[in-house]
Amino acid sequence: MSTSAPLRSGTFEQRLIRRGDADYEATRAGSMWNQRVPARYPEVIVIARDVVDVVAAVRWAAKRELRVSVKSGGHSWSGNHLRDDGLLLDVAALDEVTVDRARRRATTGPGRKSNELAAMLGRQGLAFPTGHCLGVCVGGYLLQGGFGWNGRAFGPACMSVVGLDIVTAEGELLHASEEENADLFWAARGSGAGFFGVVTRFHLKVYDKPRVTAAAGQTFPLSALEPVLRWMHAIRAEVPASVELQLAITGDAFGVGGPGIELFAPVFANSLRDAWRALRFLDSPIRRLAKRRIPMLPVPLSALYRLVMTHYPSARYGVDNLWTHAHVDELLPHLEHAARTLPPPPSHLLWLNWSPPAGARDARMAFSMEDETYLALYGCWQRAEDDARYAPWAVSNVRRMQHLASGCQLADENLGERPARFVSDDHLQRLDAIRLERDPRGTFQTWMGRP
Ligand SMILES: Cc1cc2nc3c(=O)[nH]c(=O)nc-3n(C[C@H](O)[C@H](O)[C@H](O)COP(=O)(O)OP(=O)(O)OC[C@H]3O[C@@H](n4cnc5c(N)ncnc54)[C@H](O)[C@@H]3O)c2cc1C
Incomplete structure (x- = not known):
């Protein structure tokens, strides 16, 4: 491939x-x-x-x-x-990276893989909220928002974009930042697949790398779904921002030998003690229901990438998602239905605790859609003959609960099959107005599912 x-x-x-x-x-x-x-x-x-x-x-x-x-x-x-x-x-070939360690700034071409950028920065003691999977390029990732490692502490990655070089619909190369072409700068940070220009370089603010990267895990049989989800919902606001707490409901959960729930808690801290403290909430009553408990272990980011990729092999996918702050009582029947109808492993339903939302309060960018909980469904299979059987799983299950959604994330969008709200209404109006001015002849494609 x-x-x-x-x-x-x-x-x-x-x-x-x-x-x-x-x-x-x-x-x-x-x-x-x-x-x-x-x-x-x-x-x-x-x-x-x-x-x-x-x-x-x-x-x-x-x-x-x-x-x-x-x-x-x-x-x-x-x-x-x-x-x-x-x-x-x-534009995959545009992948040059520069790092200015003293100023905590970097630039990258859109074709640079997120994990490569993380490694390049890491070698200089720096970090950026790069995406969780190998191979995702910064081009699409940064335009749509960007939910990356340590993302609850750093915020969506587009918040750390401080400038962009853009080729406009006129075929002009411009720089956009808070000071220059501020309308394009506003639009580029969050418009994702509907951006009306070609980004040829991103200018980034980068951070000191946390000294410790660690993770802990627990796995449960599917029979524990209700208590596990109730616990996730109850503790959502207490989870420290340094922890990316998530659940994957899948047909072959690690150590379960069949359908189950994998709880994964990566943590970023400046000492092992701080990391351990941040994960203390895992010492909870639901521990007793776990089939496997993996205590906190220091893990390099490269190993976290490899671990995550076991859930995303090269395959055929049907994906959809929603943001929600609905009560677990309302979500539960729909999540049970999705779990019962899962396509083959490693298809999964992800519950990511994003509470409290980190970026939507920022009116300085188009990005404006996030909520307490992120639910994404990744249907995954190998044979084209199975498309009709498995492809509808994600979209149809999200449809069942879309009345509980505040919107969707552009990272995992499927707007062509299920149009949904992906920025706030006033931001969409402003995006449309900027598009009309910057691309009046409609040279650039817009989001699927929109004229
Ligand atoms: C296995 C896997 C794991 C993922 N994990 C994460 C994750 O952890 N966090 C997360 O936030 N997202 C994640 N995603 C979603 C991913 O970030 C988005 O699909 C993103 O758009 C991918 O960027 P890309 O450049 O690789 O893709 P592309 O398909 O090349 O880009 C997507 C769209 O962005 C626009 N675009 C891309 N480059 C440019 C450019 N230079 N100028 C203008 N417009 C452009 C285009 O409209 C394009 O269709 C994942 C996706 C996959 C397949």
């Missing part, structure tokens, strides 16, 4: 990959991380080598009234970048 296609040589026009070319289908399908590649066919694909190519591609498309979609790492579950008839611009 490849998410960045080989580069053709020659002039810009010679490097266009058109529908019908021998390498078209491999490039189109290879642009997706999700192996369930949608049947949507861009007219032309451009693999940009540099910013000059990005400018040329946007101008070339605008002249021909082709709509532009952009791809960095291709990790959009829904394949948002694959649209019919337009121009697909792949």
Whole structure:
């Protein structure tokens, strides 16, 4: 599987990959991380080598009234970048990183993988809330919000974006920050798959790396679902911000030998003592129900990445999600239904404790949708013949409880199949107004599920 296609040589026009070319289908399908590649066919694909190519591609498309979609790492579950008839611009090759340790600043191209950025910063004693999985690129990740390691303490990653270099619908390269092109800066931080420009570089604020990364876990049989969820709900506001407490309900829970619940609690602290204190809430009555208890152990971030990836093998996926502050009494019947109907392992339902929300109070960016609890459903299977059987699981289960949702997260969006609220209403109005001014001819694609 490849998410960045080989580069053709020659002039810009010679490097266009058109529908019908021998390498078209491999490039189109290879642009997706999700192996369930949608049947949507861009007219032309451009693999940009540099910013000059990005400018040329946007101008070339605008002249021909082709709509532009952009791809960095291709990790959009829904394949948002694959649209019919337009121009697909792949910017994965723009992946240069610079670090200014003294100023606690870094810059990165959109094609840099989140985990690589974490390792580069880590070697200099620095950190950034990079995404939890190997291979996710910063391009799509930072535009949509970005829920990363130590994210409850740092906030959604887009809060730490201090500037962006953007190629606009006019094909102009601009810098956007609080001081310059502030409308684009506001829009880029949270508009995700509906952003109307091509980001060629992000300017980031970075942080001192916490001295200790550790994690603890407990696993339960599915029969313990109700008490475990009631406990999660009851303690949600007490969990220290340094802990990313989460549950995965899955068909093959670690140490259970069948359907069950995996509780995972990574913690970031400056001493083992602080980490241990932060996890003291795990010493709770539900411990008795656990089949396995893994005490707090120091774990390098690279090992956390590998651990998380056991839940996300290369496969076909159907995904959907919701934010909610509903009471557990209301959620429970729907979560039980989702658990009973799970596709094969490692399909799972994630319950992430995000309480109290970290970023929505910030009116300085488009990002505005978060809540106490994040629920995401990841259906995962291997064979195309099983698409009809398993693909509807995530969307149909979220539909059952969408009356309890405040909105959805753009990270795991499936807006083409289930349109949902992804920013606050006033922020959406403002995004539409900025789009009209910056991209009046609609050169850039917008979110699926919207005209
Ligand atoms: C296995 C897996 C694990 C994940 N884990 C996390 C996680 O821990 N936390 C989290 O927050 N999210 C997570 N995600 C979701 C992921 O962050 C989003 O799908 C994100 O959009 C992926 O970025 P990308 O550049 O790899 O993907 P792409 O598919 O390339 O980008 C998604 C969309 O963003 C826009 N875009 C991308 N690059 C640019 C650009 N340079 N300029 C303008 N627009 C652009 C396009 O509209 C594009 O369709 C995960 C996804 C997967 C598949």
